[in-house]
Amino acid sequence: MLVLMREDRESFRLMSQETDRKFQETRELLKEASLETDRRFQETREQLKETERLMRESSEKLNRKMGELGNKLGSVVEHMIIPDIEKKFNKMGYTFENVSTNLKMKDLSGNTYAEVDLVLENGDYVMLIEVKTDLKAEHIKEHVKRMETIRRQGRKWPDKKLLGAVSAAIVEDSVREYAKKNGFFVISQAGETMRIGKPEGKFSVKEW
Secondary structure, eight states, rough: OOOHHHHHHHHHHHHHHHHHHHHHHHHHHHHHHEEEHHHHHHHHHHHHHHHHHHHHHHHHHHHHHHHHHHHHHHHHHHHHHHHHHHHHHTTTTTTOOOEEEEEEOTTTSSSSSEEEEEEEEEEEEEEEEEEEOOOOOOHHHHHHHHHHHHHOOSSSSSSSEEEEEEEEEEOOHHHHHHHHHHTEEEEETTTTTEEEEOTTTTTOOOOO
């Protein structure tokens, strides 16, 4: 009986050791698996960061290219307008003597409060023209605010009447009508030349 009890105890001891060993092995395996998971997760995070960085750089490059393209197209539109703009307005009863481009207006502190793409001027009137490649309704709203700001500042052309115009190579009919509704002349491409649309009917040329 004693011999059996000793054998049982020895078997139990051996079983306990084996269980502890397997448990330890399992802990080590779990630890290794956890470390590997953490490593892969970190790699994935780094890859995502790199992807985000590349996408951000690509977006910034695209925005720069689009801006450069817009500037070039805007310059083309300006050069298309300037040579004949005085003659066109002369036929409409406005005789402008001076033409200037990219005019920046500053306040007493030297801060720019308005920029105008194209300015026509005579003794009585100043025509402020906003030039776009593809004219949109928001550009009309911006130009209205620009006209109001320039008139409110009053430092430049205090004794002259301000007229507004918008110009673009592409002008949809609805945008053209919206511009006229706001009292603007609309200058647009017509074949190899340009045409000037004047507010008519229930709309009239606005003076600021």
